Amino acid sequence: xIALASIRDLTVTYRxxxxxxxxxxxxxxxxxxxxxxxxxxxxxxxxxxxxxxIAGLLPASSAVGGRIEWSGLGRIPLLGxxxxxxxxxxxxSLDPVMxxxxxxAEVARTHLGLTWSQADARAKTLLERVxxxxxxxxxxxxxxxxxxxxxxxxxxxxxxxxxxKLLIADEATSALDTIVQAQIVALIRQLVAEDGMTxxxxxxxxxxxxxxxxxxxxxxxxxxxxxxxxxGIVDAPTQAYTRTLLDAHIGLDSAPLLNRAGPAV
Amino acid sequence: xxxxxVSNLTRRYRRGGKTVVAVDDVSFHIEPxxxxxxxxxxxxxxxxxxxxVLxxxEPDAGAIEFEGDDFLALRGATxxxxxxxxxxxxxxxxxxxxxxxxxxxVLDDPLRIHDIASRTERPRRIxxxxxxxxxxxxxAPRAIHExxxxxxxxxxxxxxxxxxxSLIVLDEAVSALDVSVRRQILDLLLDLQRQERIAxxxxxxxxxxxxxxxxxxxxxxxxxxxxxGDARAVIDAPQSTIGKALVAAAPRLKRTTQDAS
Amino acid sequence: xxxxxxxxxxxxxxAGAILLAALIAMALVALLFPGDPQAIAxxxxxxxxxxxxLPLGTDRLGRDVLAELFHGARASLAVGLAAAAAALAIGxxxxxxxxxAGGLVDEVLMRITDAFQTxxxxxxxxxxxxxxxPSLGVxxxxxxxxxxxxxARIARAEVLSIxxxxxxxxxxxxxxxxxxxxFREVLPNALPPVLAMSSVIVAAAILTEAALxxxxxxxxxxxxxxxxxxxxxxxxxxxxxxxxxxxxxxxLTVLGVYLAGEGIVETTAVRRGLS
Numbered sequence: 001x002i003a004l005a006s007i008r009d010l011t012v013t014y015r016x017x018x019x020x021x022x023x024x025x026x027x028x029x030x031x032x033x034x035x036x037x038x039x040x041x042x043x044x045x046x047x048x049x050x051x052x053x054i055a056g057l058l059p060a061s062s063a064v065g066g067r068i069e070w071s072g073l074g075r076i077p078l079l080g081x082x083x084x085x086x087x088x089x090x091x092x093s094l095d096p097v098m099x100x101x102x103x104x105a106e107v108a109r110t111h112l113g114l115t116w117s118q119a120d121a122r123a124k125t126l127l128e129r130v131x132x133x134x135x136x137x138x139x140x141x142x143x144x145x146x147x148x149x150x151x152x153x154x155x156x157x158x159x160x161x162x163x164x165k166l167l168i169a170d171e172a173t174s175a176l177d178t179i180v181q182a183q184i185v186a187l188i189r190q191l192v193a194e195d196g197m198t199x200x201x202x203x204x205x206x207x208x209x210x211x212x213x214x215x216x217x218x219x220x221x222x223x224x225x226x227x228x229x230x231x232g233i234v235d236a237p238t239q240a241y242t243r244t245l246l247d248a249h250i251g252l253d254s255a256p257l258l259n260r261a262g263p264a265v
Numbered sequence: 266x267x268x269x270x271v272s273n274l275t276r277r278y279r280r281g282g283k284t285v286v287a288v289d290d291v292s293f294h295i296e297p298x299x300x301x302x303x304x305x306x307x308x309x310x311x312x313x314x315x316x317x318v319l320x321x322x323e324p325d326a327g328a329i330e331f332e333g334d335d336f337l338a339l340r341g342a343t344x345x346x347x348x349x350x351x352x353x354x355x356x357x358x359x360x361x362x363x364x365x366x367x368x369x370x371v372l373d374d375p376l377r378i379h380d381i382a383s384r385t386e387r388p389r390r391i392x393x394x395x396x397x398x399x400x401x402x403x404x405a406p407r408a409i410h411e412x413x414x415x416x417x418x419x420x421x422x423x424x425x426x427x428x429x430x431s432l433i434v435l436d437e438a439v440s441a442l443d444v445s446v447r448r449q450i451l452d453l454l455l456d457l458q459r460q461e462r463i464a465x466x467x468x469x470x471x472x473x474x475x476x477x478x479x480x481x482x483x484x485x486x487x488x489x490x491x492x493x494g495d496a497r498a499v500i501d502a503p504q505s506t507i508g509k510a511l512v513a514a515a516p517r518l519k520r521t522t523q524d525a526s
Numbered sequence: 527x528x529x530x531x532x533x534x535x536x537x538x539x540x541a542g543a544i545l546l547a548a549l550i551a552m553a554l555v556a557l558l559f560p561g562d563p564q565a566i567a568x569x570x571x572x573x574x575x576x577x578x579x580l581p582l583g584t585d586r587l588g589r590d591v592l593a594e595l596f597h598g599a600r601a602s603l604a605v606g607l608a609a610a611a612a613a614l615a616i617g618x619x620x621x622x623x624x625x626x627a628g629g630l631v632d633e634v635l636m637r638i639t640d641a642f643q644t645x646x647x648x649x650x651x652x653x654x655x656x657x658x659x660p661s662l663g664v665x666x667x668x669x670x671x672x673x674x675x676x677x678a679r680i681a682r683a684e685v686l687s688i689x690x691x692x693x694x695x696x697x698x699x700x701x702x703x704x705x706x707x708x709f710r711e712v713l714p715n716a717l718p719p720v721l722a723m724s725s726v727i728v729a730a731a732i733l734t735e736a737a738l739x740x741x742x743x744x745x746x747x748x749x750x751x752x753x754x755x756x757x758x759x760x761x762x763x764x765x766x767x768x769x770x771x772x773x774x775x776x777x778l779t780v781l782g783v784y785l786a787g788e789g790i791v792e793t794t795a796v797r798r799g800l801s
Binding site (some may be wrong): 040043178180181204205206230246250251252253256 | 433444446471473510
């Protein structure tokens with residue numbers, strides 16, 4: 001097991017008003033090269049802050065302690081080239097007045113030193129890979145002409161355009177409905193396998209994380225509660241909080257909450 | 266007699282010169298004290314139906330009968346008065362409240378508008394409502410943006426039950442909540458239903474939650490009813506294409522050892 | 527950082543606030559000091575800095591220029607603030623009603639707004655005062671008449687977006703009266719961008735008032751800076767200070783209002799951006 005990145009004693013503090021708010025405190029976590037790691041937690045757990053910290057996207061007003069060592073990469077990572085980042089709201093990460101083909105091509109051109117025609121060809125290949133219908137005309141489309149699921153496919157294509165080692169998906173399927181969510185998760189799984197990428201999957205949904213990831217790290221109030229293999233976390237959690245999360249999940253096989261005496265008619 | 270009977274409801278809207286049928290000839294009924302779930306993918310028309318039933322938007326065709334009256338025929342003050350019996354809880358409790366409001370004001374509005382309590386009596390009623398939804402009465406003076414998401418959704422429920430409604434439309438009311446909070450809010454809703462015999466029109470994309478709380482379910486696809494029936498029977502063995510797709514797509518937590526608790 | 531402290535860290539805002547504070551202080555003490563602006567205080571056309579009991583000299587009738595300046599501050603501020611407040615109030619109400627009601631009401635109100643906006647506002651004020659007759663209240667209404675369409679348009683645009691929000695639907699669902707929804711739920715939330723215009727409106731109102739007074743259409747019973755400039759015009763070659771002194775006061779006032787207003791907008795905008 002080679003660690004792509006080793007996070008050591010990572011502490012992130014946001015300044016809000018005059019107060020300092022700790023978003024992450026003393027996090028130590030290895031991201032193993034080639035693994036699918038899920039980070040789960042409720043709101044305020046610090047899971048998104050972790051994703052931003054790894055990607056180097058923290059706001060300037062935040063104070064960062066500890067370090068992230070990129071031993072598996074051998075250099076300071078560059079967002080776009082070494083790390084692909086997919087956000088929850090894809091329309092916010094795409095330029096509304098640039099065609100989607102150009103946006104993807106621009107990433108490839110910037111980081112891979114391609115010419116525009118090479119980059120355009122690569123953009124079309126990427127749109128085929130993320131299974132956007134009719135990629136030949138889609139390269140000329142603008143983000144607003146696509147549905148939510150299609151926009152997220154484009155955002156994924158842009159994220160992997162330069163062939164990054166690490167793909168970070170921060171609640172990338174949370175705004176989508178169940179069916180589209182399942183399609184996007186399947187797509188991410190396939191792309192990660194084909195390109196040998198490492199996946200960091202940030203989610204509030206423990207069932208979704210368990211379906212996709214090999215390892216799960218549970219966060220709460222800016223602290224790492226527990227980490228382990230998916231089977232270990234789901235079947236034999238050692239922490240009470242993890243058990244609470246598992247028990248609170250309402251799935252298709254959960255016991256009904258409703259007293260089935262039926263409505264009193 | 267049904268509490269709510271919707272027949273042949275149709276709503277179209279125009280987008281970019283094309284007419285889209287958001288709700289297409291939908292009929293259903295809800296009995297007192299019953300939970301009917303509307304489930305389906307995004308764009309299936311479930312939220313449009315919620316807004317039609319509440320008369321926040323008007324249908325192009327169809328009829329809505331509520332508590333035995335032609336609900337679509339009500340106008341002005343009569344309609345506003347009848348709204349006391351038909352309430353709503355939204356998905357995002359922060360967006361559903363005036364950003365300047367306090368908890369007290371949010372709960373004072375329905376009591377004042379429907380003349381439920383006198384000015385001097387209202388603070389006591391507000392405290393009672395807060396306690397009814399499991400909140401401390403001293404939360405009243407706090408601003409809406411200061412309290413947590415779970416507390417906000419409880420306040421939204423308190424506002425909805427302030428006028429003693431017979432039907433509450435829950436539009437993805439637990440979807441934005443953290444899982445641990447979601448469970449508590451569902452328990453609260455079921456508890457209210459048992460005690461006050463409130464019926465729910467429960468709109469959700471989450472079949473797991475629907476199966477856990479609803480008596481009956483209607484699966485919608487592109488504005489039409491694809492399948493309906495007993496919630497557990499439909500979700501355990503869906504017959505329609507959309508039903509099968511929704512069930513197949515729901516993430517599953519495969520636990521080999523279920524906790525005894 | 528609190529908005530007040532951020533405000534104090536912006537030099538322009540502080541400069542504006544100091545200018546405004548000085549102006550308000552002048553207006554407030556004018557009743558006690560430096561005496562009656564209409565009284566003959568000394569020899570006519572005394573230049574400034576000659577006699578320390580009359581530091582800014584006297585005008586053609588021997589009246590104390592400093593006293594006139596202080597009393598003029600009252601008129602300028604009162605008219606500027608009242609006219610701006612009236613314009614903002616009318617504009618917000620019209621914009622809210624138009625945006626919230628939609629349909630025919632919107633159409634009618636916005637065509638009226640168009641009508642007022644297409645007439646040059648100064649001409650409108652001039653015509654109104656000439657017909658009704660000059661007095662402080664009439665001048666205020668005259669200025670407000672030409673100013674309200676701007677705030678009305680901004681309020682309407684804001685209301686159009688707010689009326690689609692969930693909390694407006696929520697207010698309808700509990701049976702709130704449409705007028706209460708418009709004025710209690712929608713209007714307060716539509717105000718911030720309208721109020722952001724207030725510094726420009728106050729500054730413009732002060733200048734319009736000065737211009738009306740200069741043309742002799744101000745309240746004849748009050749000393750105003752515009753009136754002082756008009757008075758001084760007759761002796762512009764021999765005693766230019768009579769026009770220059772109130773002119774400088776006018777420039778500083780408008781600058782102060784503008785800078786302080788911008789400072790407030792800036793600090794509140796930063797705060798909203800952070801939250």
